[in-house]
Amino acid sequence: MLAAFAAGALLMSVILALGTYLSARHYLIEQRERTALQQAYTDAALVKDGLRTSGASVVDVLDAVALPNRTIAYVRTGGEWYSSGLAEEGHAATQHVAGVVADGSAGLSWTRATDPPAIVVGMPLAAVDAEYYEVTVADELDGTLHTLRTALIVSALVTTLAGALLGWYAARAVLRPLNQVTIAAARISGGDLATRLDPIDDPDLATLVGSFNNMVDTVTERIDRDARFAADVAHELRTPLATLITALGVLEGTPGLSGSSALAVQLMGTELERFRQALEDLIALGRLDSGVRESEWETVPVTELVRLALADNRTATTADPAEVETTDVVTTEPEATGLRVRVDRLQTRRALSNLIRNADTHGGGLTGIRIAARGRFIDIHVEDAGPGVPPGERERIFERFARIGARGATGGSGLGLSIVERTVAVHGGSVWCRESATGGADFVFSLPASGGQP
Structure with a gap:
């Protein structure tokens, strides 16, 4: 739309500019030719009267004529050229009308022998056996046309820019409702079901x-x-x-x-x-799915979440979660030490417990939990000793009631990983599966860091 408006404005401005320039140029040239012709008739009459005077020289006669500015008069008589100024011989500028004058008629033409171009008017002086020419350099006309060209070009550019701005405004006006629909749809897909579009007058x-x-x-x-x-x-x-x-x-x-x-x-x-x-x-x-909180959001250390999740899966042998030993399972990289996350403690604890239970039940046993910092996120890697998850199934396993291969052979509801995926989505994080260094599955539970991050 922007290009269409700009191209339309440019086309219209070019057409109007060309029409205006050609009309004005035709009118100005016609006026200038008429003026030059009238002046040449007047001056030719004076020269003819002067040459009839006995004993008068051509040079004296030309000097006695009051010529307009930037005008040179030429007289050709007896095969000789005479000029009113110190200019080159007249035949260089008058050659376009010389033939017409030699035939006994007045002639007018433009010549580029001068800069800028000049009007050449010639007429025969039969009474004195001579030819009279006036060459008038049209510097004022050239300056006027140059100014007109510049003004029209600037006007065309300004019109094109105005058309582009109008197209930009029109495009924004047309696309604004679509943008609002897009933003609203994105918010709704993100879970904000209270989003609505404002009423519109259109x-x-x-x-x-x-x-x-x-x-x-x-x-x-x-x-x-x-x-x-x-x-x-x-x-x-x-x-x-x-x-x-x-x-x-x-x-x-x-x-x-x-x-x-x-x-x-x-x-x-x-x-x-x-x-x-x-x-x-x-x-x-x-x-x-309904956005119900199970506890108030709070900022907790990542290691505490991991310890509580491990405790949930060790209750058969340990009654008190505080007694669970994690040093043999959990590894915290130096840059992730002391980092915290702001979460619903119960929801994230249950999600981590599901990952650990999944490793114990379907992955051949939990081999380690590694905590690492990644930009503004904290990644909790839950690794198992199983055969891993095929690349083509690493996204499908987070779907509800999804079971694949041997990992579904031991039963289960098929909802544990779906709960993990929904939990991290609610908390602005993400979860994915990849192959661990030992060949098993590595489930990465990623949450935004909150405090303690450099």
């Missing part, structure tokens, strides 16, 4: 704005309805699940169960625990 765009806002309202309502449905289902399932677990515990303590009955009770216990874990994961995902 009737052509009012429908778009209204449709967009209605669409967002519909999506928000659908998400809220789904979240309420999931919460209601989870709440309703918790009570019978607790009853089943309690009843199963009583059944497990019943003496005298046969071998097949004991095996069935054991299988039910395993499946109920798996069901309980999946239900808790679904509830956690619902809270993350």
